[in-house]
Amino acid sequence: MGEAVAAGRSPGATKTWIGRAAAAALGLVLLVATVAKALDPQAFAEMLQGQGLTLGLPPLVAALLALALEGGLGLLLLLGVRRPWSLVAATLLVVTFVVLNGWDWWRAAHGAAMPAGCGCFGNLVQRSPAAAFWQDLALLLSLLLLARVGLPPRAASLPPRRLAAVGVGAAALVLLAWRAPELPLDDVATRLRPGIEVAKVCAGTTPRVCLTTVAPDLVRGRTWVTLVDLEDAAHWADALNRFSSQSGNPPVLALAAASPADVSAFTWQWGPSFPLHDAPAALLRPLYRRLPRSFLVEDGRVVRTLSGLPAADASRGEPTR
Amino acid sequence: MSPRSYRQPVLILLAAALLAPLGAHCVQAQMIPADAVLRDFEPLGDYYLEVGGARIPEVELFRSEKAGSAVLVFGPGLRGVTLLQPRAHAVQTLSMTKVAKRADGRVDVLADAVLTPAGDFTIDGREISFTIEGKAARLREKPYLLGLHPGRDLLLHDATYSFRAKLYQPSPALVNALRQATKPVRIRVFFGSWCPHCQQMVPRILRLEDALAGSTIHFEFYGLPTLYGEEPEAKRMGIDGVPTGVVYRGNREVGRIAGEEWSIPELAIKKILENTPKSSR
Numbered sequence: 001m002g003e004a005v006a007a008g009r010s011p012g013a014t015k016t017w018i019g020r021a022a023a024a025a026l027g028l029v030l031l032v033a034t035v036a037k038a039l040d041p042q043a044f045a046e047m048l049q050g051q052g053l054t055l056g057l058p059p060l061v062a063a064l065l066a067l068a069l070e071g072g073l074g075l076l077l078l079l080g081v082r083r084p085w086s087l088v089a090a091t092l093l094v095v096t097f098v099v100l101n102g103w104d105w106w107r108a109a110h111g112a113a114m115p116a117g118c119g120c121f122g123n124l125v126q127r128s129p130a131a132a133f134w135q136d137l138a139l140l141l142s143l144l145l146l147a148r149v150g151l152p153p154r155a156a157s158l159p160p161r162r163l164a165a166v167g168v169g170a171a172a173l174v175l176l177a178w179r180a181p182e183l184p185l186d187d188v189a190t191r192l193r194p195g196i197e198v199a200k201v202c203a204g205t206t207p208r209v210c211l212t213t214v215a216p217d218l219v220r221g222r223t224w225v226t227l228v229d230l231e232d233a234a235h236w237a238d239a240l241n242r243f244s245s246q247s248g249n250p251p252v253l254a255l256a257a258a259s260p261a262d263v264s265a266f267t268w269q270w271g272p273s274f275p276l277h278d279a280p281a282a283l284l285r286p287l288y289r290r291l292p293r294s295f296l297v298e299d300g301r302v303v304r305t306l307s308g309l310p311a312a313d314a315s316r317g318e319p320t321r
Numbered sequence: 322m323s324p325r326s327y328r329q330p331v332l333i334l335l336a337a338a339l340l341a342p343l344g345a346h347c348v349q350a351q352m353i354p355a356d357a358v359l360r361d362f363e364p365l366g367d368y369y370l371e372v373g374g375a376r377i378p379e380v381e382l383f384r385s386e387k388a389g390s391a392v393l394v395f396g397p398g399l400r401g402v403t404l405l406q407p408r409a410h411a412v413q414t415l416s417m418t419k420v421a422k423r424a425d426g427r428v429d430v431l432a433d434a435v436l437t438p439a440g441d442f443t444i445d446g447r448e449i450s451f452t453i454e455g456k457a458a459r460l461r462e463k464p465y466l467l468g469l470h471p472g473r474d475l476l477l478h479d480a481t482y483s484f485r486a487k488l489y490q491p492s493p494a495l496v497n498a499l500r501q502a503t504k505p506v507r508i509r510v511f512f513g514s515w516c517p518h519c520q521q522m523v524p525r526i527l528r529l530e531d532a533l534a535g536s537t538i539h540f541e542f543y544g545l546p547t548l549y550g551e552e553p554e555a556k557r558m559g560i561d562g563v564p565t566g567v568v569y570r571g572n573r574e575v576g577r578i579a580g581e582e583w584s585i586p587e588l589a590i591k592k593i594l595e596n597t598p599k600s601s602r
Contacts, residue, residue: 202581209518209562210581216521219584241389241408260515260547261447264462268444271389271407278517 015150020080022146026090027077029140034071038177039189040289041067051100067177069093072170077147079162087147094140101136105129108204128204181289186307192287192295196302203283212300214279215253219300222250224310226294227284228276230258230266236292236309237270243311244274250296252310257281355421355429359404361387362428366479367514368449370394371459381480382460383428392460393428394453395420403453404430405442405460412439412451426484466514466544472530475523475542479514485524486531495587496532502594504570506538508578511555512564513545519564522583526566529586538590568593 037044044067045059054062073093076086108129127135180189187193191201198218202210212218215225226240244252252274256263263278287293296304362383370380380396388406395402395417402420404413419434442451449460466478476483510526512519523542530540545563549555558567566578568590576593583589 199581204562204580212584213581214518214521216584245387245389260517263517264447265444267390268407268449271391273386273389275386277521 012150016152017150019147019150020082022143022149023077023082023087024080026140026143026147027074027079029143030070030074030090030093031078034067034074034173035176036189037063038067038071038173039180039185041177041180042289043285046285051103064174064177068170068174071173072166075166075169076162079165081159081162081166082147082151083158084151087144087151090147091144094136094144097136097140098133101129101133105133184307186289186293187305189289190287192293192302192305194302194304198297198300198302201283201287203280203286209280209283211255211279211283214255214277214283218253218297222296222298224250224252224294224296226252226254226292226309227288228254228256229291230256230262232291233266233270237266237272239309240292241271241273243309244272249310253277255279255284257284353431353433356432356434359385359388359391359430359434361385362391362393362430364426364480364484365392366481366484367463368460369463370453371461372398372453373456373458393420393430394460400454403439403451403458404436405449405451410441410443412442412453413437414439426487463514465546467546468544470542470544472527472540472542475514475527479520481520482524482527485520486528489525489528491525491529491532491587492585495585495591496529498591499533499538499587499594500536502537504537506590506594507569508538508540508566508590509543509569510540510564510566511543511545511549511558511560513547513549515547516563522564522586525583526564526586529590532587566590570594570597 041060041063045054045063048054048062048066049059053066057065070093073086073089077090198211198215200210202213211225215223217223218225224243226236228236228240240252240254243249254272254274254276256276256278257280258266258278260278263276266272266276290307292309294306294308294310295302296310362385365382365384368382370377370382377396377398379398380394383393385391385393389408391407392405393402394405400417402415402417404415405411406413413436415430415434415436419431421429421431423429440452442449447462451458463478466475476486510523512523526540543554545552545555545560549560549563562579564579564583566583566586566589567574568576568578575597578586578589578593
C-alpha cells in the first residue's frame with residue numbers, strides 16, 4: 001500500500017504509518033456508512049431530496065451516484081491511495097457531512113420538526129442531531145487531519161490495480177443499493193428487529209417520542225403493528241381489515257406518518273377494523289424500507305417482523321353485516 | 322275489606338301492567354346477545370351532529386373498530402338510531418330498543434336488530450353528509466378547544482376523554498406519595514384537542530387529577546391550535562410538542578413533562594418534585 005516516492009524528502013516511517021492508518025480508518029468509516037445507506041437507498045434518496053441535494057436529478061439516481069462517490073472514496077483510502085486529490089475529495093465530503101449535521105442540529109434547536117432522514121450511517125446508528133454533529137466533527141475531522149500526516153511530497157503514478165478494485169467496488173455498491181430493496185435485509189437495514197423493546201424505539205430529544213408514546217398499550221399483551229402509507233391504502237386496507245377481523249388473531253394497530261385530517265379521511269373511506277394512529281415521520285421512517293411492514297409485539301418487545309401485512313391469506317372473517 | 326284497602330293492590334296491578342312492556346324489553350335486552358360485528362362501540366367525541374342546520378348537542382355518537390369504524394348516532398331529539406357504515410358508505414336505521422349500553426360506557430347493537438337502509442353518506446372534507454329522518458344531517462368536527470381550561474371542560478368537550486380516563490388506573494403508591502406534597506404545585510398541560518397523542522395521554526392526566534383531588538397538586542389545561550409554534554403563549558413558553566406539562570412549585574417552574582414521560586404521569590411528576598432543590602420545596 002505504500003506510495004513510491006519519486007522525488008522530494010521522504011517523511012519518517014512513523015508519520016507515514018500514522019497517515020496510512022488514519023486514511024484507512026477514514027476509508028473504512030466512509031465504506032461502512034455507504035453500505036448502511038445502500039441497504040435502504042430509498043430512505044437515502046428521500047434524505048437527499050429533503051436537504052435539496054439532488055442537483056436536479058431524480059432522487060434515487062442522485063442517491064446512487066452519491067453512494068458510488070462516497071463508497072469509491074472510502075475504498076480509495078482503505079486501499080491506500082493516499083494522494084492530495086483523494087484527501088481533498090475526502091475533505092469536501094467530510095465538510096459536507098458536518099455542515100449537514102450542523103444544519104439539522106440548528107433546525108432542531110430552533111423548533112423545526114425532527115428530521116426523518118436516515119443520517120450518514122443510514123438506519124444502523126441512531127443519533128440525535130447534536131450527537132451526529134459532534135461525533136462526525138471529532139471522528140472524521142481528526143482522521144482527516146491525521147491522514148495528511150506523512151503525505152509524500154510527490155507521489156508516483158496511480159496504482160492501476162487498486163484503482164480498478166475501487167471501480168469494481170463502487171459498481172458493486174451501486175448494484176447492492178439497486179437490488180437491496182428486494183433482499184430480505186429489513187432487520188439489518190432498519191432499527192426494527194426481533195428482540196428490541198418498543199419503549200426504546202424513539203425519535204427526537206425534546207420532546208422524545210417513542211412507539212409507546214403513540215401506542216401505550218404495546219407494553220402489554222400481543223399486538224401486530226403494521227406501518228402503512230395511507231396514500232397507498234387501496235393495496236392493503238381490505239386485506240388488513242380481513243386479518244384484523246379474523247377471530248383468534250392478535251389485535252392489529254396501524255401506524256402512519258399522516259395528518260389528523262388524513263387519518264379521518266381514511267377512516268371514513270375504508271372503515272378500518274383496527275385503530276390507526278399517526279406518528280412522526282422521524283419515528284417511523286427508520287423502521288421500514290418499504291411499506292407496509294409489520295411486527296408482532298409481545299409485552300413490549302418485538303418478537304417477529306414481516307415485510308408486508310401480518311398474513312398474506314386473510315380471506316375469512318370479513319364483517320358482513 | 323274496605324274500599325280503601327282494595328285501592329292499593331289495584332294501583333300496584335295497574336302500575337305493573339304499565340311497566341310490563343318496559344320490563345319485558347329490559348329482560349329481552351339482557352337475554353339477546355350483542356351482534357357479532359356491530360358491537361363494542363366507544364364514545365366518539367370529536368364530532369357533533371347538525372340536523373337541518375341546527376346543532377343537536379345532546380346526541381351521542383359512538384364508533385366501533387370491530388364494526389369497521391361504523392358510527393352510531395342516537396339520543397334526545399331523534400326517533401331512532403342511525404348507523405353509518407364507512408366501507409359501504411351506507412346509512413341504516415334501527416330501533417332504539419336494539420341498542421344496549423354497557424356499564425363500561427360501550428354500546429352494542431343486539432343480534433336481532435333489523436337494519437333498514439336509509440341511503441348513503443358523502444364525505445366532504447372533514448364533514449359527513451347524510452339524511453336523518455328525512456332531514457339533511459351532517460357530522461362535523463368540533464372546533465378545537467383553545468386557551469386555558471379546567472379539566473372538566475375537556476371532559477365536557479370530548480366524550481372520549483372521560484371514557485379513556487376511566488380505563489387508566491394510576492399507581493396507588495405513587496398517588497399516595499404525591500399526596501404528601503405540602504407546598505402547592507401547579508401543572509399547566511399544553512395540549513391540542515386535535516392531537517391523537519393527547520387523546521391517548523390527556524385522559525391519564527385527567528384520571529390522575531381526579532385521584533389527586535384534595536391534594537396540593539392542581540392541574541390546568543391550555544389548548545393550542547395545530548400551528549402552535551405561532552401561538553403567543555406557546556411561543557413565550559417555548560412549547561415544542563404536545564402534550565407538554567409545565568410544573569410549577571409556587572410560581573417557579575421546576576420541570577417539564579413531555580412525550581414518553583406521559584405514559585405514567587404520576588411517576589413523571591414525582592420525579593420532578595423529587596429532583597427539585599430542597600430550597601424550593
